[in-house]
Amino acid sequence: MPGSADLETLLAGPVLEVAPRLLGAVLRHEEVAVRITEVEAYDGPNDPGSHAANGRTARNAVMFGPPGRLYVYFTYGMHHCCNVVCGPEGTAAAVLLRAGEVVEGVEVARGRRPAARTDRDLARGPARLCQALGLDRAHDGADLRSGAVTLRLPRKRASGVPAETVRTGPRVGLRRAADRPWRFWIDGAPSVSAYRPAVDLSRRRGTG
């Protein structure tokens, strides 16, 4: 398949160039496929908002590996989120897949997402996307070129006006480096997640 070589070439590039190019790509896990509509770039140890900001750990080890792997992490004691590792090996850059629309396997996705009131909500948000696809830590490090989890790039658009416009803005939910406009989404896509500022958890612990 020509798509595999294209994928490797693209993902080895700088994360800020890779991230918007992943819009429209299709992530598939077995019978469920999601078309990506919103992503965020995380630029390795240079990025205070990245899980790799403090170097390599057991959790983020996959980020330091070769591009084209899935980095799946567990957070808030109950949610999983997934990233596409990019940049050359050792750079620890990754693109968080924040939202998408289920384009195949809708019935299965509905079964996994009982809280979703509409199909638009099935993969609207990073943890929802993982839940709809059935992804968890068992899929951390999965090679996206082949296997149970695959990523397929969007077809090249014809020359001229693009059918969809890429928008940029601040990343969601971060307190560190919250100013960097490293979130990218498809303008007008209904599945793009709602923006929420970071929650100040310390106020709930009675110490402030």
Place this chain on the structure above:
DNA sequence: ATACAGATTGCCT
């Protein structure tokens, strides 16, 4: 060993 913060979500008013 203890404390706290976190790339979120769903339910409450």
Place this chain on the structure above:
DNA sequence: GGCAATCTGTATG
């Protein structure tokens, strides 16, 4: 818009 749920990584004793 507020806030609980619930586990892991990291800092500190």
